[in-house]
Amino acid sequence: MSTDTVTVHILDKDYCISCPPDERANLETTARYLDGKMREIRASGKVIGSDRIAVMAALNITHDLLHRQEGVSFEVSNTRERVRDLLDRVDRALTTEQDERGV
Numbered sequence: 001m002s003t004d005t006v007t008v009h010i011l012d013k014d015y016c017i018s019c020p021p022d023e024r025a026n027l028e029t030t031a032r033y034l035d036g037k038m039r040e041i042r043a044s045g046k047v048i049g050s051d052r053i054a055v056m057a058a059l060n061i062t063h064d065l066l067h068r069q070e071g072v073s074f075e076v077s078n079t080r081e082r083v084r085d086l087l088d089r090v091d092r093a094l095t096t097e098q099d100e101r102g103v
Contacts (some may be wrong), residue, residue: 011050037061049076 004019008031019027037057041047047056 008035010035011053013050013086034061 002021004021004024005016005018006017006027007014007030009015015031017027020084021072023076034057037060038053041053041056041060
C-alpha cells in the first residue's frame, strides 16, 4: 500500500506525516481540529508551553470522545429495550388474536 507524506500545520509548527492517499483529507481535517483545540487552550492563557497545551488538548478530546461513547452506549441499550418491549407487545397481540380465532 502506498503512502503520501502530508504536511500539517499545528500550533505554528509543520509536521510531515505519512498516510495512505485515501486518508489524506481525514488527516488534514483532524489536524485542523487539533490545531483549533490547541489554539483555544493557548488563548485561554491558563496553560503555557506547547507540550502542556498538547496534553490538555489530548485530554479534552479524549474526554469528549468517551462522553459521546457513553451516550451512544446508553442510546443503544435504550433502543434494544424498546425493541424488546415492542416485540413482546407484538407477541401478545398475535397470541390474543390466535386465541380469539381458536387456533
